[in-house]
Amino acid sequence: MAVPVSDAELVQRCRAGDESAWHELVERFSRYVYAICVQAFRLSPHDAEDVFQEVFARVYEHLGRLRSDDAIRPWIAQLTRRLCIDRLRGGSRESPAELEEEAGGVDETLAALDDALTVRAGLDAVGDPCREILDRFFCRDESYRVIGEALELPAGTIASRISRCLAKLRAHLEGRS
Amino acid sequence: MTGYDIERIAELLRLLTPPPEGWTRAAQELPQARAELASIVARAEEDAAFRAKVVADLEAALEAEGIDPTPSVVAVLRVRLEAD
Numbered sequence: 001m002a003v004p005v006s007d008a009e010l011v012q013r014c015r016a017g018d019e020s021a022w023h024e025l026v027e028r029f030s031r032y033v034y035a036i037c038v039q040a041f042r043l044s045p046h047d048a049e050d051v052f053q054e055v056f057a058r059v060y061e062h063l064g065r066l067r068s069d070d071a072i073r074p075w076i077a078q079l080t081r082r083l084c085i086d087r088l089r090g091g092s093r094e095s096p097a098e099l100e101e102e103a104g105g106v107d108e109t110l111a112a113l114d115d116a117l118t119v120r121a122g123l124d125a126v127g128d129p130c131r132e133i134l135d136r137f138f139c140r141d142e143s144y145r146v147i148g149e150a151l152e153l154p155a156g157t158i159a160s161r162i163s164r165c166l167a168k169l170r171a172h173l174e175g176r177s
Numbered sequence: 178m179t180g181y182d183i184e185r186i187a188e189l190l191r192l193l194t195p196p197p198e199g200w201t202r203a204a205q206e207l208p209q210a211r212a213e214l215a216s217i218v219a220r221a222e223e224d225a226a227f228r229a230k231v232v233a234d235l236e237a238a239l240e241a242e243g244i245d246p247t248p249s250v251v252a253v254l255r256v257r258l259e260a261d
Contacts, residue, residue: 023205030204034196049200053252056204060211061256116189123190138190166183173181 004124008069015063026056028124029073031139032117033080040109041084051083058083073117077110122173130165137162203249210253217242218257232258 005013005024013021033055037048058079059072066075123131132151136142137158148155195201217238221228231238235254236246244250 019208022208026201026204026207030196030201031193034200035193039192045197049197049248050252052196052200053204053249054256056207057249057252057256060207060253112189113192116192119186119189120193134190138187139194141194166186170181170183170186173186 004121006070007072011063011066011069011072014060022060025059025072029076031120032073032113033076035113035116036077036080036110037084040081040106040113041088043084043087047087051080051087054083055080077114081106081110119169119173122169126165126169126172129161130168133158133161134165134169203247207249207253210250211257213244214250214254214257217244217254221258228258 005021007028010021010025010028014025030052033052034048037043037051038045043051055076059076066072123134129151133147136147136150142150144155144158147153147158153161217231221231231254235251239246239250239254
């Protein structure tokens, strides 16, 4: 079982100028930021890309202002939410609350994305090969055949591997492993 | 999250799809982009007229300096100019 670096440790290393830590921080939160942009606020691909890049530019520039290193996740969520609203407001007279209402179910989506990030962290802790198999199947929507070819495994074994990996991930999330 | 049934885990995994190709790499390369912009930021700090011109049109300012105004680079410049 892999022992992932904590968010706080990653932030400390980024602040110290460790570029590999910055790479890891971006990797860790890129899907989360992207999902907030396109699922919670339904931004167009063009707007989503602008917001995505601005979020990370601001995180990099203002990492020193973070009061608690553990707070990186809610900070990124809040920052992304604010920038999405700013983007939607461009040319609109509606208030942020009205825009969120129009986007529909933003809070619910954000809560689900928070849960998803927790599951994702569990997947990182479980490590490969489960991480790669589950990521390819659920997140990248790859077929058994494609996964089998990529990982040099018989396609007929992929379904059972997915099932075993899900059980392993569940055990980890429930603190049983 | 309290319940961890398999269906729910699968559903949550599906929510976090990777961003389009190149977005993550561009954000990871932000420290290099920041360094590349150092001379523009320095000029903007010293020259109010230049700063106003840059702020008015970030993309055009970058192009004039021979820098490709990608979303990542534009975002870095915007944030840098705000911070100074």
